[in-house]
Amino acid sequence: MSKEYNVAILGATGAVGTRMIQQLEQSTIPVKSLKLLASSRSAGKQLQFKGQPITVEEATPDSFAGIDLVLSSAGGSVSKKLLPEAVKRGAVCVDNTSAFRMEPDVPLVVPEVNEAALKNHHGIVANPNCSTIQMVVALEPIRKAFGLKQVIVSTYQAASGAGQSALNELKQEAQDYLDGKDIQDDAEILPTKGDKKHYPLAFNLLPQIDVFEDNGYTHEEWKMIHETKKIMLGDMNAKYIKVTATCVRVPVPIAHGETVYFTVDDPSVTVDQLREALKGAPGVVLQDNPAHQVYPQPLNAVGKRDTFVGRLRADEENPGSFNMWVVADNLLKGAAWNTVENAECLVKDNLI
Amino acid sequence: MSKEYNVAILGATGAVGTRMIQQLEQSTIPVKSLKLLASSRSAGKQLQFKGQPITVEEATPDSFAGIDLVLSSAGGSVSKKLLPEAVKRGAVCVDNTSAFRMEPDVPLVVPEVNEAALKNHHGIVANPNCSTIQMVVALEPIRKAFGLKQVIVSTYQAASGAGQSALNELKQEAQDYLDGKDIQDDAEILPTKGDKKHYPLAFNLLPQIDVFEDNGYTHEEWKMIHETKKIMLGDMNAKYIKVTATCVRVPVPIAHGETVYFTVDDPSVTVDQLREALKGAPGVVLQDNPAHQVYPQPLNAVGKRDTFVGRLRADEENPGSFNMWVVADNLLKGAAWNTVENAECLVKDNLI
Incomplete structure (x- = not known):
C-alpha cells in the first residue's frame, strides 16, 4: 500500500486557502487526514473536503503534531512564525507567501520549470508570486x-x-x-x-x-x-x-x-x-x-x-x-494549484 | 480686428464630437459661426455652443460652402468622402480619423512635438491615434x-x-x-x-x-x-x-x-x-x-x-x-483637444 499523508492547510478560509482545498480534492496526493487551520477569528467555521465537513481550528505550533504536509497561504508573518514550528515537528511545508522565497536553502519552485530544485528542500518549499x-x-x-x-x-x-x-x-x-x-x-x-x-x-x-x-x-x-x-x-x-x-x-x-x-x-x-x-x-x-x-x-x-x-x-x-x-x-496556477502541484511533486519524488 | 472663422464640426454628436464642441468653446479660436454636421440619423438634434442652441445638419459636400475650418471625427470613410470636398471649397480640415494619417502630404501633428509640420499642409491636417x-x-x-x-x-x-x-x-x-x-x-x-x-x-x-x-x-x-x-x-x-x-x-x-x-x-x-x-x-x-x-x-x-x-x-x-x-x-488629449489644439496652432501660425 502506498504512503498516505496527514495534511494541514494553513489559511484555509481565504481566497487561496479555499481553492487549496478544492485543488487538493482533485489532486493525486493520497490524503489520510486533513486539518484546516486559520486565525482565531475563523476558528469554528465548517468547510467541506470530499463531501465531509471539517471544522476550522486556530493555528498554533502544536497544530502541526503528526502532520506530514502543510500547504500555507495565511500571510507572510504567520508563515514566518508557524512554518518553522511545523518543520520542527516533521512536516514538509509548501508556502504560498513571500516569507521564505529568497532564503538560499528554500527552493522556489514552479514544477514546469525547476521541479528538480525540490530535492534540496530543508522542510520548506516556497511558491513564487502569482505574476x-x-x-x-x-x-x-x-x-x-x-x-x-x-x-x-x-x-x-x-x-x-x-x-x-x-x-x-x-x-x-x-x-x-x-x-x-x-x-x-x-x-x-x-x-x-x-x-x-x-x-x-x-x-x-x-x-x-x-x-x-x-x-x-x-x-x-x-x-x-x-x-x-x-x-x-x-x-x-x-x-x-x-x-x-x-x-x-x-x-x-x-x-x-x-x-x-x-x-x-x-x-x-x-x-x-x-x-x-x-x-x-x-x-x-x-x-x-x-x-x-x-x-x-x-x-x-x-x-x-x-x-x-x-x-x-x-x-x-x-x-x-x-x-x-x-x-x-492567479488564484489557481498563481497560488493554490502551484502549491498543490509542488506538493504532488514532493510526493511523487519521495521528498516528504 | 483679427480674423474670425466659420467653423464646422463633422461628427458633432459622437463621444469625440461633443467634446470638440466643448474644447472649441474654451479655445482661443475666434469663431464667427459654427456648423454642426453629422449623418442623416442625427440631423435635427440640437446641441449648445456658448449657450446658444445649434441644430445638427446632415453633412453633404455643400455643407462646407463658406467654411474656413473643419474639425472632423465622423469615421474614416466619411472623412475620405467629405474632407476633399471641404478642401475644394477652401476649408482647412483637422481630421481625427485614420483616413489621411499616412498620406505623405498630410502633416500628422501633436503640437507639443511637431507643430512646425503644420505649415506643409495642403488643406488637411491629421490628428494621430489616441494611444x-x-x-x-x-x-x-x-x-x-x-x-x-x-x-x-x-x-x-x-x-x-x-x-x-x-x-x-x-x-x-x-x-x-x-x-x-x-x-x-x-x-x-x-x-x-x-x-x-x-x-x-x-x-x-x-x-x-x-x-x-x-x-x-x-x-x-x-x-x-x-x-x-x-x-x-x-x-x-x-x-x-x-x-x-x-x-x-x-x-x-x-x-x-x-x-x-x-x-x-x-x-x-x-x-x-x-x-x-x-x-x-x-x-x-x-x-x-x-x-x-x-x-x-x-x-x-x-x-x-x-x-x-x-x-x-x-x-x-x-x-x-x-x-x-x-x-x-483619450477623448481630450487623445482626440478632441489635440484636434482643437492643432486648429489653434493653424490660426496662430496664419495657416488657415
Whole structure:
C-alpha cells in the first residue's frame, strides 16, 4: 500500500486557502487526514473536503503534531512564525507567501520549470508570486529551446491577488460607480493593505502593487525580477537573463494578464519555431489564432490550471525579440494549484 | 480686428464630437459661426455652443460652402468622402480619423512635438491615434534632451476609444455581471466593430484593438509604431527610433494608461535628469512621488487636457533604459483637444 499523508492547510478560509482545498480534492496526493487551520477569528467555521465537513481550528505550533504536509497561504508573518514550528515537528511545508522565497536553502519552485530544485528542500518549499509563475511557465519552453537573454514585462493584475477583501471592494466600487456615486471613499484596501493611501480600482488602473522600494520599483516588481532569476537560473541576482517589470492592478476580479517582451539567444528564431516550442509544453495552452480572433482572456481562464499564451509576434526591428500575451488564473496556477502541484511533486519524488 | 472663422464640426454628436464642441468653446479660436454636421440619423438634434442652441445638419459636400475650418471625427470613410470636398471649397480640415494619417502630404501633428509640420499642409491636417498622442507627448521632452533609440509600449486602453456605444456596452456588461448574469452575449461591439467575433470587456481584458494585420500585430499596434515614427522623425518608416507595441483594451470608461519602456542615446542619463526634462514640458504633468503614492490614474485624468507621467525608473541592468507610466484622457488629449489644439496652432501660425 502506498504512503498516505496527514495534511494541514494553513489559511484555509481565504481566497487561496479555499481553492487549496478544492485543488487538493482533485489532486493525486493520497490524503489520510486533513486539518484546516486559520486565525482565531475563523476558528469554528465548517468547510467541506470530499463531501465531509471539517471544522476550522486556530493555528498554533502544536497544530502541526503528526502532520506530514502543510500547504500555507495565511500571510507572510504567520508563515514566518508557524512554518518553522511545523518543520520542527516533521512536516514538509509548501508556502504560498513571500516569507521564505529568497532564503538560499528554500527552493522556489514552479514544477514546469525547476521541479528538480525540490530535492534540496530543508522542510520548506516556497511558491513564487502569482505574476512570476505564469510568466516563467510561458517563458521556460522558449528558454529551453532557444535561450533567453532579456524580459520586459507589464502586468494587468486582478483584484483577487490582494485577497478576498480586495475583490469585494472592487465589486462594491463598481456598483457604486454604476449608481452614479463618488467612489473615492470606498477604497480601504487597494492598492495595497500595508500602505497609507487607498484608491478605487473600479473603472480605474493602479500602477502600484505592494509597497515601493527605494529605487522606485514596487516590491511586486522586485519579486518578478528576482524570483524569475532564482527560478530559471538558481540565483536571485543572476545576470544572464535581464528582467524588468511594471506591475499594474486592473479592475478584473480573477486572472492576471501580462505583455511579455523577450529576447532569445538565437536571433534567427521565428514565430513558428516559438509556437512549436510552446505547443504541448507542460502547463501551457497556446491560444494564438489572430485570423479567428483567438487569444487569451481572463474571463476564459478563471477556474483553469493552465497558463494561456497568445499574440506571439516578432519585433520586426529587433531580430530575436518578440511580444506575447500571457493569462492565467492567479488564484489557481498563481497560488493554490502551484502549491498543490509542488506538493504532488514532493510526493511523487519521495521528498516528504 | 483679427480674423474670425466659420467653423464646422463633422461628427458633432459622437463621444469625440461633443467634446470638440466643448474644447472649441474654451479655445482661443475666434469663431464667427459654427456648423454642426453629422449623418442623416442625427440631423435635427440640437446641441449648445456658448449657450446658444445649434441644430445638427446632415453633412453633404455643400455643407462646407463658406467654411474656413473643419474639425472632423465622423469615421474614416466619411472623412475620405467629405474632407476633399471641404478642401475644394477652401476649408482647412483637422481630421481625427485614420483616413489621411499616412498620406505623405498630410502633416500628422501633436503640437507639443511637431507643430512646425503644420505649415506643409495642403488643406488637411491629421490628428494621430489616441494611444500614440499621449506617448509622444511624454517621450518628446526626453528625446529632445537625450535622444531616443527604442520604445516598447504596452497599452491599457479605455472603452471610449471605441466610441460611445462601446462605453455603453461596458456599463451594461458590468451591471449584468454584478447581477450574476452571463455577460458573454452582451458583447456586440468590442473588441472592434469591424470584426466578426465580439467579447465582453467588463471585468475582462481584450488584447485586440482594431483588426489584425498579416504579421500578427493589430492595426492599432501598427498605428503606434508608424505614427510615432512619422510624428517624431517625419517618416513613417524611419529606422532610427525602433518601436514595438502591444495594445490591450481594459474595463475603464475614459483615459488610457501606458507602460513605456524606452532607451535614450546617452547611457549615462539618470532618472533625475529625466524628471528635470519632463517638469514643465508642454502638455506634461509629472505625477511621480512613490513615497507619497503619487502616480497617474485614469479616474484623475478624466476631463483634463494634460498627459500625466509617473513611475519613472531606471532599468538597472540596461544603462540608458527606463520604465514609465503615462495616462491621458483619450477623448481630450487623445482626440478632441489635440484636434482643437492643432486648429489653434493653424490660426496662430496664419495657416488657415
